[in-house]
Amino acid sequence: MTAKLIRKRERKAEVKARATEPSAMFTRCRVVGCSKPARAGTGDGLDTRFCRSHADHNARHGSPYQASYRAREIAPYRVAALAWLEANRSDTYVSNAVDRVVTLLRASGPHVEAFRLRGLAPQERARAAWARLRKARIDPLRVVAAWLAVEMITRDDPQAERKAEFKQVQAAKLIHRMASGTHKRWGEGPTATELHVYPRSRGRVLRHVGEALNEAVELLVQHHLQRLPQI
Ligand SMILES: [Zn+2]
Structure with a gap:
């Protein structure tokens, strides 16, 4: 096998491995200081920017962390x-x-x-x-x-x-x-x-x-x- 062909196969295998990994492995919640993985957190559409609790807070209050005024x-x-x-x-x-x-x-x-x-x-x-x-x-x-x-x-x-x-x-x-x-x-x-x-x-x-x-x-x-x- 030529070196070029080996490299091509390796690349293919890498792309395949990445595609089968859950996407949550690649993204973190956007809230500064939150280390949880971002995920679909609401039943109201897919919010992939935040973790479940910050997505839920954002849906209810219009901000992932700021509370609503009382x-x-x-x-x-x-x-x-x-x-x-x-x-x-x-x-x-x-x-x-x-x-x-x-x-x-x-x-x-x-x-x-x-x-x-x-x-x-x-x-x-x-x-x-x-x-x-x-x-x-x-x-x-x-x-x-x-x-x-x-x-x-x-x-x-x-x-x-x-x-x-x-x-x-x-x-x-x-x-x-x-x-x-x-x-x-x-x-x-x-x-x-x-x-x-x-x-x-x-x-x-x-x-x-x-x-x-x-x-x-x-x-x-x-x-x-x-x-x-x-x-
Ligand atoms: Zn978060």
């Missing part, structure tokens, strides 16, 4: 944002953002019961999230206020995660909770049967909802973020 931390910002919006309803950028949220609500298609969401694509579940807000008659001003609250708390927090994805997920979680699930009740008294189904608040659905809201309020934030009240 409801009581962000509540005063939501109140202040809503008051500011009410006082500035006639502002061009406020009315533009509100109109765009109204369009999102109107264009979201028919209402889908929470227990029928399983198996729908993330994009379809995101539309259903907007349709739920419409059905619950949530004031579009409150939806805009949720985004502004996230911008304001990020502005005031020196440790904040400033990536768009984190803000999108934080805002989407807030509006997700405004219209909560499907509730049914049969019968009366102690024998009554109740069904409560809450749509999951994680994964790509939150990204789709957050991205759409981000676009709707983008101009308002660009022009007025510095004028929004301090807490």
Whole structure:
């Protein structure tokens, strides 16, 4: 056998060996200081960037390690944002953002019961999230206020995660909770049967909802973020 042929066979064997090794051997979780292998960690699509626990955290919070703001931390910002919006309803950028949220609500298609969401694509579940807000008659001003609250708390927090994805997920979680699930009740008294189904608040659905809201309020934030009240 010629040297050239031997080299060719060796290369072939090496490629074959690599192909049969699990891919997790080749990649580590991208979080600095995490030595776990990266793997598909969520049932919401394949996230090969992080280990299971960091992928799961990322799906829920919009960051592999930064925790979501607590409801009581962000509540005063939501109140202040809503008051500011009410006082500035006639502002061009406020009315533009509100109109765009109204369009999102109107264009979201028919209402889908929470227990029928399983198996729908993330994009379809995101539309259903907007349709739920419409059905619950949530004031579009409150939806805009949720985004502004996230911008304001990020502005005031020196440790904040400033990536768009984190803000999108934080805002989407807030509006997700405004219209909560499907509730049914049969019968009366102690024998009554109740069904409560809450749509999951994680994964790509939150990204789709957050991205759409981000676009709707983008101009308002660009022009007025510095004028929004301090807490
Ligand atoms: Zn990790």
